[in-house]
Amino acid sequence: MSTSRPNTFFASVLPLLLPLLLVLVFALHMRSLPQLLDFKLHYEATPPDVVARYLVGSARDDGLRLDPHVIAYLALPLFLATSLMLHRRTRTRRPLASKVAFALSAIGTIYLGGLFGMWTAFYDGLSHMAASDVDAAARTFAAMSAPRGAFLMTTMLAKLAFVGLALQGLLLWGADRRSRVAALSFAIGCSLFLVFWDLDNWMLVGSLLMLAGLVAARRRGAE
Numbered sequence: 302m303s304t305s306r307p308n309t310f311f312a313s314v315l316p317l318l319l320p321l322l323l324v325l326v327f328a329l330h331m332r333s334l335p336q337l338l339d340f341k342l343h344y345e346a347t348p349p350d351v352v353a354r355y356l357v358g359s360a361r362d363d364g365l366r367l368d369p370h371v372i373a374y375l376a377l378p379l380f381l382a383t384s385l386m387l388h389r390r391t392r393t394r395r396p397l398a399s400k401v402a403f404a405l406s407a408i409g410t411i412y413l414g415g416l417f418g419m420w421t422a423f424y425d426g427l428s429h430m431a432a433s434d435v436d437a438a439a440r441t442f443a444a445m446s447a448p449r450g451a452f453l454m455t456t457m458l459a460k461l462a463f464v465g466l467a468l469q470g471l472l473l474w475g476a477d478r479r480s481r482v483a484a485l486s487f488a489i490g491c492s493l494f495l496v497f498w499d500l501d502n503w504m505l506v507g508s509l510l511m512l513a514g515l516v517a518a519r520r521r522g523a524e
Contacts, residue, residue, distance in 0.1 A: 487514025
């Protein structure tokens with residue numbers, strides 16, 4: 302009994318860490334309340350020279366900066382933990398669909414790790430460049446982040462993580478009201494990531510909806 306209770310608590314609380322950390326990541330991207338409330342329908346990339354001026358020469362002596370990209374990168378195992386929890390909750394009633402959705406989530410998480418790792422390393426590399434290299438840094442950033450080739454392929458494959466999670470959320474749908482709230486909240490939250498990719502305030506809302514869905518699913522499981 303003493304062993305099962307901590308294990309049950311750990312299994313039910315651990316998945317909540319993913320949306321909580323995602324909320325933190327996107328909140329750190331917000332620099333003002335007007336920016337938080339400016340819900341755009343299309344992503345407008347920051348000009349490369351603006352990014353370069355902000356990053357170049359910003360490295361600190363205490364090592365890697367703990368910026369939002371680093372937090373998201375370190376949180377990657379939580380994607381798998383959340384996906385595994387959802388699979389355990391849905392595999393009995395819908396075994397095949399649960400396996401497919403879990404596989405999509407796991408495969409997408411692999412590519413999401415590549416995307417987060419690329420941004421983390423790239424931003425850290427720019428921060429160590431000399432101030433005199435800002436023009437070269439801007440050109441490098443423009444070439445590396447152009448929406449084509451390997452960058453586009455990695456981004457599209459990374460989205461599979463949220464496709465799989467959204468499907469896993471829908472599989473929570475049941476006869477009772479709480480399971481439906483959990484399914485819709487979580488699936489809609491994941492869908493906001495897919496529709497408004499790179500729009501931080503929309504993804505912040507998506508993270509909150511994911512959290513609400515997981516809380517509802519956890520409470521239902523405790524009943």
